Amino acid sequence: MTPGMLGQLGLMLAVFFSVAGLVSVVAAWVLRDARYVRVARRAALLAFLGTLVAFGALEWALLTDDFSILYTARNHTTASPTWVKFATLWAALEGSILLWALLQTLYTWLAGLRMRDYWTSPVALGTLFAVQLFFLVNVLFVINPFTPVPNPPADGPGPNPLLQNHWMMAVHPILMYLGFVGLSVPFAHAIAAMVTRRYQTWVSETKWWLIFAWGFLTAAIFAGGWWSYEVLGWGGYWAWDPVENASFIPWLLATAFVHTAMVQERRSLFRSWNFALVTLAFAATVFGTFLTRSGVIESVHAFAGGPVGPIFLGFLLVILTTGFALLGRVSSEVRDAGSVRLWSREGLLLLGALVFVVMAFVVILGTLFPLLVEAFSGDKVSVGAPFFNQLFVPLGYAMLALMALGPVLPWRRAEPETLRALAAMAVALVLGTGVGLALGWTLWVSLTAGLFLFNLVALAWLVASPIARKARVLGGVRTGVGALAWSRRRYGGYLVHFAVALTALAIAFSQSYRLDVQKTLEIGESWQVAGRTITVHALRAVEESHRYSVIADVEVSGLGLLHPRLNYYRTSRTPFASPAVAYTLGKDYYLVLQAFDQKDSEWVTLRLVVTPLVLWLWASAVLMVLGTAMILWPSTRRVQVGRTPEVEA
Amino acid sequence: MKRIAFAVALVFSLALAQTVGNEPPPDLSPQVFEIAKKLRCPVCRGESAAESSAGVTEEMRRQIAEMLAEGKSEDEIIQYFVDRYTEWILYEPPKRGLGLVVWLAPLIGLGLFGFGLYGYLKTASRRERALSGLEDVSEEELARALAELERDDTSEEQP
Numbered sequence: 001m002t003p004g005m006l007g008q009l010g011l012m013l014a015v016f017f018s019v020a021g022l023v024s025v026v027a028a029w030v031l032r033d034a035r036y037v038r039v040a041r042r043a044a045l046l047a048f049l050g051t052l053v054a055f056g057a058l059e060w061a062l063l064t065d066d067f068s069i070l071y072t073a074r075n076h077t078t079a080s081p082t083w084v085k086f087a088t089l090w091a092a093l094e095g096s097i098l099l100w101a102l103l104q105t106l107y108t109w110l111a112g113l114r115m116r117d118y119w120t121s122p123v124a125l126g127t128l129f130a131v132q133l134f135f136l137v138n139v140l141f142v143i144n145p146f147t148p149v150p151n152p153p154a155d156g157p158g159p160n161p162l163l164q165n166h167w168m169m170a171v172h173p174i175l176m177y178l179g180f181v182g183l184s185v186p187f188a189h190a191i192a193a194m195v196t197r198r199y200q201t202w203v204s205e206t207k208w209w210l211i212f213a214w215g216f217l218t219a220a221i222f223a224g225g226w227w228s229y230e231v232l233g234w235g236g237y238w239a240w241d242p243v244e245n246a247s248f249i250p251w252l253l254a255t256a257f258v259h260t261a262m263v264q265e266r267r268s269l270f271r272s273w274n275f276a277l278v279t280l281a282f283a284a285t286v287f288g289t290f291l292t293r294s295g296v297i298e299s300v301h302a303f304a305g306g307p308v309g310p311i312f313l314g315f316l317l318v319i320l321t322t323g324f325a326l327l328g329r330v331s332s333e334v335r336d337a338g339s340v341r342l343w344s345r346e347g348l349l350l351l352g353a354l355v356f357v358v359m360a361f362v363v364i365l366g367t368l369f370p371l372l373v374e375a376f377s378g379d380k381v382s383v384g385a386p387f388f389n390q391l392f393v394p395l396g397y398a399m400l401a402l403m404a405l406g407p408v409l410p411w412r413r414a415e416p417e418t419l420r421a422l423a424a425m426a427v428a429l430v431l432g433t434g435v436g437l438a439l440g441w442t443l444w445v446s447l448t449a450g451l452f453l454f455n456l457v458a459l460a461w462l463v464a465s466p467i468a469r470k471a472r473v474l475g476g477v478r479t480g481v482g483a484l485a486w487s488r489r490r491y492g493g494y495l496v497h498f499a500v501a502l503t504a505l506a507i508a509f510s511q512s513y514r515l516d517v518q519k520t521l522e523i524g525e526s527w528q529v530a531g532r533t534i535t536v537h538a539l540r541a542v543e544e545s546h547r548y549s550v551i552a553d554v555e556v557s558g559l560g561l562l563h564p565r566l567n568y569y570r571t572s573r574t575p576f577a578s579p580a581v582a583y584t585l586g587k588d589y590y591l592v593l594q595a596f597d598q599k600d601s602e603w604v605t606l607r608l609v610v611t612p613l614v615l616w617l618w619a620s621a622v623l624m625v626l627g628t629a630m631i632l633w634p635s636t637r638r639v640q641v642g643r644t645p646e647v648e649a
Numbered sequence: 650m651k652r653i654a655f656a657v658a659l660v661f662s663l664a665l666a667q668t669v670g671n672e673p674p675p676d677l678s679p680q681v682f683e684i685a686k687k688l689r690c691p692v693c694r695g696e697s698a699a700e701s702s703a704g705v706t707e708e709m710r711r712q713i714a715e716m717l718a719e720g721k722s723e724d725e726i727i728q729y730f731v732d733r734y735t736e737w738i739l740y741e742p743p744k745r746g747l748g749l750v751v752w753l754a755p756l757i758g759l760g761l762f763g764f765g766l767y768g769y770l771k772t773a774s775r776r777e778r779a780l781s782g783l784e785d786v787s788e789e790e791l792a793r794a795l796a797e798l799e800r801d802d803t804s805e806e807q808p
Binding site: 232269336385390595598603605607 | 674675676677678679681682683686689695699700710735737738739740741742748751754755758759762763766769770772773774777778780
């Protein structure tokens with residue numbers, strides 16, 4: 001048995017069991033017999049195991065340097081270190097779609113285990129089987145990584161050097177796919193709700209999966225930003241690159257849906273709009289893959305191209321048509337009734353969702369506009385960071401204001417006691433902005449600082465007032481604090497909100513106060529810049545199996561030695577700069593080796609980027625993931641059926 | 650030290666043949682990067698002239714530094730690149746002609762989505778009143794009744 005044969009076998013089994021699962025759920029639906037759902041659950045497990053075998057076979061080929069199959073012959077080299085060999089599986093198109101299929105089968109199996117509803121389970125499971133079949137059939141018939149190579153080469157070119165430059169490449173794509181694929185579960189629940197015409201319960205059923213996927217999307221976006229920061233060598237973490245945008249659009253739509261889902265659970269409102277949102281969020285993940293895999297757009301992150309563009313476009317259209325055709329059919333039945341005051345939690349939740357949807361619209365518009373203009377008029381235009389930044393500043397302020405106000409206001413209508421909290425928040429906003437301006441910060445940064453404090457006071461009030469209330473009732477502050485454990489999920493949400501406010505602060509400072517400068521220094525020479533002394537001590541070379549590196553030893557006063565380097569890979573003509581960063585709580589000192597004296601090794605050219613508060617960006621990412629985990633962690637006490645306690649205000 | 654140069658040259662002679670001589674690149678002030686950030690790298694994929702490490706952007710940054718040294722203003726420098734590459738080189742689309750469309754579309758989007766939300770809430774509220782048999786009651790009457798109801802609530806709470 002060779003890896004190629006094993007892989008083909010695994011894929012065939014996965015396709016077979018996916019079809020079997022699909023047939024079983026159709027049987028369950030037509031015969032109204034829940035036993036077939038149990039059969040489908042087993043088929044889901046077997047399809048997952050089949051895909052796992054294929055995944056394992058490709059890893060086997062990579063780790064044992066087997067070049068007899070197409071994927072390794074094209075994307076692998078014996079010179080790679082073991083972790084690069086392992087991560088090469090998702091460094092190119094075929095492997096990354098196999099990884100996608102693997103995660104999809106995993107989600108289908110796990111989500112299937114948790115489906116309890118007699119009516120909706122067959123349809124929801126069927127939708128997931130259909131989605132996973134799309135990916136599996138693609139991997140098996142269109143972009144099969146196990147296609148035998150007639151004359152296996154002794155060695156291959158290896159993966160893209162940019163992907164070998166940082167260990168994050170072993171993590172970021174998996175997080176991203178876990179997020180993308182995770183959104184298929186809410187989509188499946190929505191389809192099931194529309195087909196079975198049971199419009200109320202699907203949101204609480206799918207909320208856990210939605211937030212689960214949201215957490216991975218968040219982690220993946222930050223991880224990608226950190227990878228850009230550490231690898232791309234220009235000291236930035238976000239460039240509004242099309243691939244970054246493609247990951248941001250599903251995040252924005254999923255975030256909108258997280259909030260409108262609360263409105264539906266609590267007030268039975270927005271039901272048909274939620275169907276539309278969840279369809280768009282899932283479609284956006286496929287749209288992103290279409291954009292990045294089809295070669296339609298060019299990007300630094302688009303590492304794989306291939307024939308799948310039209311296929312993914314077709315799949316995207318199928319998703320949108322299915323979702324909206326069903327919605328068109330049921331929208332006459334879903335007649336929401338209820339009045340919403342703007343100045344209430346649901347009013348602001350809906351406004352917040354509007355902000356996120358408009359953000360998504362701006363990102364889609366800015367990403368596609370150059371393509372549309374070129375397609376229709378042949379002109380070339382560029383839409384880049386300045387466009388997105390200018391539009392996201394006002395939208396970001398609106399988001400910051402709403403995310404503090406929403407949780408403070410009660411459902412249905414404002415109560416007099418919240419006025420004191422609102423007054424304190426207003427004082428914090430004015431004070432923060434005023435202090436910022438007095439310190440000489442720009443208006444935009446000062447306003448962000450003010451809104452950060454605005455959020456902080458809101459959160460402090462939200463945390464403190466229930467403790468005070470419980471302490472009054474139960475006696476003693478300790479029992480009040482103890483009672484907090486009862487609303488862990490709510491506090492998870494607050495933690496996420498705090499982290500978002502912190503992110504906004506970090507973005508405002510790092511975007512506004514960045515110093516970017518380049519200088520050539522002799523070895524031994526010192527350079528006074530940005531309050532530090534930078535001294536070049538030595539220039540040396542290191543040879544590794546897969547690359548050759550030139551390293552400068554540079555001392556930044558007070559922060560020790562940094563080692564910016566240039567990596568030369570065999571497959572690439574130009575070297576890849578690997579920056580060195582000294583992280584501090586205030587400013588980051590980021591050094592790039594731009595050039596060096598190739599003749600006598602007497603000088604080096606360094607680029608220095610000094611950016612404030614970048615560390616807090618990564619810290620807030622950790623807090624967001626922690627907050628999400630707090631929300632998701634299974635409750636130890638029994639939850640009453642049909643009522644989710646965490647939304648009780 | 651010389652061994653480094655030798656080894657690099659040996660293994661990557663092709664790469665080195667590409668680089669221009671052995672002259673150090675020019676020193677660049679923060680202002681150079683500020684301007685370069687607004688221009689796209691003409692040969693890269695989605696990177697600005699400040700970010701890219703491509704040869705052509707190194708040359709662009711050098712030109713910007715030279716023009717700044719000659720006392721040219723930022724606008725003049727950007728115009729120089731627009732003349733060479735057309736407005737495609739600008740990462741910020743111009744706020745006129747075709748470029749104006751992309752600037753106005755978000756406002757139109759906000760208006761449409763906002764109007765959709767407003768319309769939805771109006772309908773939902775009308776339906777609630779219809780369901781509770783209040784459709785014939787005017788807005789003012791409803792507000793007055795609600796206010797009275799609220800007063801009753803508070804008077805009951807205070808013993």
